[in-house]
Amino acid sequence: MSNSFKYYSPTSVEETIEVLKKCNESTCVLAGGTDLIVKLKKHMIDPENIVNLKKVDELNYIEEKDGIVKIGAMTTHSQIEQSPLINGKAAILAEACRHVGSTQIRNLGTIGGNIMNSSAAADSVAALTALDASFVMIGSSGERTVSMDQLHGKSGNVIRDKDEILKEIFFKSLNGSTVSGFKKLGRRSALAIVVVSIGIVLENDPRKNTCKNIRISLGGISRNPSRAKAAEQFLIGREINIKNIKGCLDKVSEFTVDNLEKSPFKNLIPHKRYAVKGIGMEVFERICKR
Structure with a gap:
């Protein structure tokens, strides 16, 4: 692989589209470059064209x-x-x-x-x-x-x-009765490739202290981040207390296991099924204080 390519640096969305129309399928679009440059240096990819969006200020x-x-x-x-x-x-x-x-x-x-x-x-x-x-x-x-x-x-x-x-x-935009938080457990702090992560958006009914709506996303358990919808349904309409949060996180853990069972990474189940509950509880504790 030669890593020899044609380089384009358009300054508008319109120009970018025109450039991409002329290029063949062996084309990479460069944004920040933090992933693409590594792949080029390691000869993991060998594109014929690179289109850099850095000067497209309108984006x-x-x-x-x-x-x-x-x-x-x-x-x-x-x-x-x-x-x-x-x-x-x-x-x-x-x-x-x-x-x-x-x-x-x-x-x-x-x-x-x-x-x-x-x-x-x-x-x-x-x-x-x-x-x-x-x-x-x-x-x-x-x-x-x-x-x-x-x-x-x-x-x-x-x-x-x-x-x-x-x-x-x-x-x-999240309204005043909605709180949110994110947590990931990685191999080496912030420089890690994610092991598992959880994001929670929780809307509270302040009159009853019940969960009006919730969305829970998980990263690192399947090909793309996904919603733990059974866990969401468990908490909706229930009082926000430690017992119900633990019940919700049990559903999150079950969802994690189900996804990993379908993947090449079944060996990670014993770790991730508990890790996701731990970081999930950290997020719940933090956002519920708000």
Whole structure:
């Protein structure tokens, strides 16, 4: 493998699409480069074309409009981590981005790159799953919006046309009675590839101290982060107390085991079935204090 390629650096979404239309299938889109550069250096990939989005400034923003938070695909993990809007309206995502690699990686790496890389260890995607986020793809055929369930194909990779890029991620702002949190258990603190992670978005009915709604996402137990829906249903309508939280986490553990049983990593079941309950309890304890 030669690692000899044509390099493009468009300055707008329109120009990017035109470049991608002309390129063949052996093309890589470069966002932050924290994954792609490593693969190039290790000769894991040998593309004929690389399209760098670094100069496409219109893809870098964080804003809220009509109760919807919108994030451009080229927004870095550091920008999200430090954003007052994200910390106020979607703390789970700020916490997840805080777990991404080292400071240097967070400064370079983008949320769009994390999503499109389709890694089972994508912290931001686990948080976005709990936020029930949607994604705007744009290409020569125009824009299309996809849900988290529609984002990945059977292989686990993001479904995209050759000339498409991720433009935007959006989700509903969390209201005043909703709290959220994220936790991951890794091999070597923040520099680890995720072992297991959990994201929780919990809406409380303050009059009854019951769970009005909840979304629980798990990373590191299947090809892509996924929702523990049986665990969610267990807690909805119940009083938020230690007994019911433990019952919910039992369902989370069962979901973890079921997923790992279908994977090549059955040997990890004894560890992850308990690890997910431990980090889940940490998140519940922290967000319930709010």
